[in-house]
Amino acid sequence: MDNLQLLIDAPVFTLQLLIDGLLAGAIFALAAYGMALVWGVMNIINITQGEFVILGGFVTLYLSYLGIHPLWGVPVSALALFIVGWGVYRLVIFRIVDRDLFISILATFGISILLQQLMNQLFGADIQNADPNLGTLFLFNDDVAIANIKFVALAVTIVTGVLLILFLRKSRIGQAIRATAQSARAARLMGINTDRVYATTYALNAALCGATGSLVVMTWVIHPFIGLIYTVRSFMIVIVAGLGNLAGVVVAGLGLGAAENFAGFLLGTEFQAAFVFSLLVIILVWRNYRLGKKRQYLK
C-alpha cells in the first residue's frame, strides 16, 4: 500500500493508471463478446476462451517473424482461429451442446489443457511479444504515457462490436443465431440447421478470441500457460454485464481493466492475477448474497 501515498502526491499518475486500465479493458471486452455469444446461444461456458486468445497471439507472432507487420495479424488471427474453432466444434463441442453444464465446463477445460500443452510443445514456453513499433503518446506535459497500440485496440473493439451487432441483426445467419438462442427447438422446426448455427457461433467466438490474442501479443506478452486468466476475465465481464448486452460488455470490460490496473499498482504487480481471481469469487458471492435476500440464487 506504499504506492497509495504516491497516488495522492501525484494525481496525474492516477490519470495514467486510469487511461491505461480503461484501454486494457477494451481488449478484455473483445474476448468477452465471444463468451457472451457462446454462453447465450449454446449454453456452454467456454473455458477454452483463454487458449484461443493465446493461440491467436502465436499466429500474429509467427506472422511478424515472416516480416509482415503484426497489425495484419488481427484479421489473419481471426481467420485462422475461425477455422480452429470450427474444427474444435466438429470434433468435440457438438457432442456436449445438449449435455449438462458441468460436462461442458469439464470438457472445455480438457480442451484448454490440451491446447496449452500442444502450444508448449510446438512454440516453446518462452515469454514472447510482437512489437508493432507504433510509438507512445505523451499527454499532460509528458506526465502520462500511453502506448499507441492500446488506442488501436480500443478502435478494434468498438468497430468489432458494431460489426457484430450489425451481423446479428441484418445477416441471415445472424438472425438464425438469435432465433436459436431464443429457442433451439422452435428454430429447428422453422427449418434452421441449428448444428450449423452452433458451429458458426463457436467459430465466431474463436475468431473474436484470435483478434484479442493478436492485440494481446502486441500490447503485452504471451506464453502458453497464461490463457486461463483471459477466460476468467471474460467470464467476469459477462456475469457483470449480463448475456446479450454488448454495450454492457464494453462498459464492464473497461471497468475491469481500470480496477485491475489500480489493484496491480497498489498491491504490487505480483498480486494482479490474484486480484482478478479473487474478484471473481467476490463478485459471484456478492451477487448471490444480494439475490439470497429475495430467496433466489444465481441461475
Add this chain to the structure above:
Amino acid sequence: MNNTLKLVLAVGLGILILAAPLLFPTYQTQLAVLWLMVLLALTWDIMGGQMGYNSFGNIVYFGVGMYTTAVVQRGLFFNVEEYTNLAGGTESQLSLLDYLLSLGLGLASGALLCIVLAVVLGAGILGLRGHYFAICTLGLGIAAGEIASGWDYLGAGSGLVTPLFPETFFNRGIFFYYYFLILAAVSFVVLRYLYSERFGLAINAVRDDEDKAESMGLYTTRYKTIAWSVSALFLALAGGAYGNLIGFIDPMDVAFAGPTLGVWMVLMAILGGKGTLWGPVIGATIFHITQELFWTYLLGWQRVALGLLIIIIVVFFPRGILGWIREQWPERFGQRVEGEEQR
C-alpha cells in the same frame, strides 16, 4: 466365485498392498502417490458425486494444509523466513523425534485451519449453485495459488523447502506410503459410515433437489458445510504430508496444483463413477497407472495425452466404470447406493 476363493483373493491383495513398498523399493513414491490419488478422488466425491456440488477448488485445502504444516514444522525450530528458497533455502536436519513431533503438530494445525477456512468460505460460496459454484471454486483455487506465489514470507514464487526426513529406522518413501495408505483407508471407512447415516441421505437429497430438501426441513447449508469440512480435513492431512514427501513446495505446481491434481481428482471420480463409494477408488487406481505409463512411454507429450484423456473420458464416458457396470447388471446392485458389497 465361492467364499474360500474370495477370502484368498482378499488376503492376497491385502498382503500385496501392505508389502508393496518393500517389494518395489524404486517405486515407493509413486505407490504413496497412488493412495494420495485415491484420497483426493474420495474427498472430491463427497461434494461432487454425493452432493452434486462440482468443486474445482478443493485443491485450496490441499495447499493450505501443505503450507501450514511446513510453516509450523519450520517455525518450531527455526525462523521460517530464513529458510524459504527466496532467502537461500538452507537445508535443515531434525532428529527423528523432533521431526515426527513437528510433523504431527503441523498436520493438526493445518487440519484445524482448513476446517475453519471451509466453514468461513462455505458461508459465502456454498450458496452458489450449479456451474456458478464450479467457476467460483475454480477462481478460488487459482487465487490461492497466486496469493501464495506473491507472499514473501512463504518464499513467494520460488517456494519453500520442508525439513529433511531423518532417515534412521525407515526411509521417507516407506513412512509416507503407510501414512497415505492409512489416511486413505481411514477416509474410506469414515465416508462409508457417513454415507450410511442420515448425513448420506441428506446430501443425496441436496443433489437431487435442493429446494425440495430445504422445504422438507433439512438444514441444507449445515449439511453442505459439514460435507465441505470433511473434505477439507482429509485434504489438509494429505497436503501436509505430500509437501514433506516431495520435499519442496512450489506454490503453483505442488501446493495449489489446479491444472494437475485439482483436475485429476475430478477426473478420477468421474472415471470410476461419481456418486459411488468404490468408484473413486477404482478410478484413481486406473488413472494413476495410466498416467505413470504416459510418463514412461510418451515423454514430452504426456501432458498432451492427459488433456486428450480428459476430453475422451468426459465426453464419451461421463457415467464412469461403476456407472456403466451398474447399467449393465442393475440387479446385482439392488437399490443400494454403494458400488460393491455383495456378500
